């Protein structure tokens with residue numbers, strides 16, 4: 448598989464699209480479909496990895512890890528997870544001295560290490576505070592205050608605070624109004640320190656917008672005053688559980704479409720309670736519970752990830768934070784050897800090529816070809832304003848030809864990502880236009896901006912994904 452040759456006989460499987468073979472793709476040049484944050488894609492680290500696994504093999508002093516992290520910056524780093532609700536901050540000058548088991552103890556040295564690393568690689572940290580340290584079902588904020596005091600003393604920048612990870616799955620019942628009260632306490636706490644006056648507050652980090660337990664919680668939290676305590680509304684998303692994950696689920700258009708309802712609810716409920724309140728997808732990956740080994744860390748994971756980026760950007764989500772940079776099977780880096788998984792390269796290429804203005808794509812096709820368009824990210828020196836970037840995947844069994852009749856004769860710069868190795872879709876290796884992506888011998892990031900140039904049409908082999916840039920497309924919306 449994965450040979451970029453147009454096999455004409457297979458094209459007969461495709462629906463007929465007017466004249467000629469191939470699918471004509473157009474964009475709406477009258478208005479943009481949406482606009483994301485400049486730092487649309489962020490990453491997470493789970494506190495579990497830091498506290499319980501003592502960072503695994505993530506050596507934050509090593510140049511390799513720094514290079515891998517720095518390549519993604521500037522971006523948000525969100526630190527949270529289930530453990531963040533229970534953890535005790537063991538910083539100097541403590542006013543909260545509850546006994547804490549060793550494995551729920553965030554030491555000052557780990558906090559230092561996290562902040563120094565994040566600062567050194569240019570990440571913007573969002574930190575989830577320990578909402579389940581409660582007395583009479585009210586958040587007991589003294590330990591958080593200790594952490595803030597220490598943090599301001601050390602001069603670490605915290606871009607944002609969260610309070611409580613997935614309250615719809617808290618092991619104790621905290622109602623939306625009760626959580627609102629806790630957020631108002633957090634709001635007061637942050638205001639106590641002029642040092643944190645620019646720090647954002649984000650929440651409520653709902654786990655499951657597909658079931659009423661989750662979306663009603665989200666809605667009521669915002670309705671009963673949570674909107675006054677937050678700058679951005681957050682929800683989480685996973686398509687399915689890691690346990691039952693199968694290869695077919697990663698290339699299934701129905702599963703890809705299933706994110707639409709959660710997005711729609713998150714965006715419309717936020718807008719309903721506070722018009723124009725922006726929504727962030729605060730933690731997300733393919734399958735929950737650490738990811739599925741052999742799938743979430745392989746080429747095939749890229750289909751759901753790329754599609755999620757397209758769906759969220761198009762439907763009004765401002766920031767998407769990928770679980771995780773390091774620590775689980777769905778991480779961008781492998782747990783054991785810290786080498787980049789295919790999704791690392793996909794994420795990096797996405798950040799480089801895709802700008803924040805989202806365009807509407809007009810095309811007539813089966814659901815097996817998915818395509819999104821944005822203005823090109825012109826921070827990459829190669830590309831000027833007016834350029835556009837498509838990203839697309841072919842989920843069909845046949846090669847698909849994409850045509851761009853709006854831009855006759857334009858050069859089409861193609862970045863095709865394909866699996867490398869005998870395992871096909873479950874390969875750990877990924878090639879960009881045929882060249883295996885890997886760190887250089889000096890552990891540096893290779894140059895990714897090496898497209899192949901085509902005109903008139905681009906062939907996408909079966910079960911591949913990639914990007915197409917039309918430089919100098921002169922699209923007014925992108926100027």
Ligand SMILES: *[C@@H]1O[C@H](CO)[C@@H](O)[C@H](O)[C@H]1NC(C)=O
Nearest residue numbers: 504505506507508509510511
């Ligand atoms: C981490 O990286 C630093 C710098 O390369 C090195 O000196 C140190 O030995 C490494 N630590 C471990 C545990 O490998």
Ligand SMILES: *[C@@H]1O[C@H](CO)[C@@H](O)[C@H](O)[C@H]1NC(C)=O
Nearest residue numbers: 535537546547548549552554
């Ligand atoms: C947290 O860990 C540090 C270092 O291991 C230790 O000195 C401290 O006593 C621990 N704190 C708690 C509350 O267990």
Ligand SMILES: *[C@@H]1O[C@H](CO)[C@@H](O)[C@H](O)[C@H]1NC(C)=O
Nearest residue numbers: 540541542592593596597600
């Ligand atoms: C805050 O930290 C300083 C030292 O950095 C300490 O002197 C002070 O007592 C702390 N304040 C509180 C309220 O803990």
Ligand SMILES: *[C@@H]1O[C@H](CO)[C@@H](O)[C@H](O)[C@H]1NC(C)=O
Nearest residue numbers: 566567601602603604605645
């Ligand atoms: C913290 O953020 C402020 C404002 O963005 C910036 O001026 C300052 O340099 C940052 N400090 C560090 C240590 O990164």
Ligand SMILES: *[C@@H]1O[C@H](CO)[C@@H](O)[C@H](O)[C@H]1NC(C)=O
Nearest residue numbers: 714715718719721722723763
């Ligand atoms: C948000 O609400 C405003 C005012 O109620 C409305 O005009 C706008 O269309 C809504 N936007 C979205 C994305 O729902």
Ligand SMILES: *[C@@H]1O[C@H](CO)[C@@H](O)[C@H](O)[C@H]1NC(C)=O
Nearest residue numbers: 737738739740774775776782
């Ligand atoms: C990967 O998944 C397996 C199976 O669920 C689990 O045992 C393992 O701990 C996970 N590995 C990581 C690094 O999360």
Ligand SMILES: *[C@@H]1O[C@H](CO)[C@@H](O)[C@H](O)[C@H]1NC(C)=O
Nearest residue numbers: 740744775776781782783784
């Ligand atoms: C890491 O190594 C362990 C032990 O060799 C193995 O069981 C596990 O599958 C490996 N994990 C990954 C994500 O490669």
Ligand SMILES: *[C@@H]1O[C@H](CO)[C@@H](O)[C@H](O)[C@H]1NC(C)=O
Nearest residue numbers: 457460461842843844845909
């Ligand atoms: C696509 O390939 C799969 C697996 O080889 C096969 O089951 C399916 O029938 C094929 N579909 C079409 C439309 O050719």
Ligand SMILES: *[C@@H]1O[C@H](CO)[C@@H](O)[C@H](O)[C@H]1NC(C)=O
Nearest residue numbers: 854855856857918919920921
């Ligand atoms: C965009 O404008 C430039 C300069 O005027 C021109 O050379 C180029 O052909 C135009 N591109 C398209 C797709 O028309």
Ligand SMILES: CC(=O)N[C@H]1CO[C@H](CO)[C@@H](O)[C@@H]1O
Nearest residue numbers: 460461813815842843844845
């Ligand atoms: C299984 C599969 O991928 N089937 C699709 C292959 O592609 C054609 C053309 O896009 C679709 O019609 C099939 O359903």
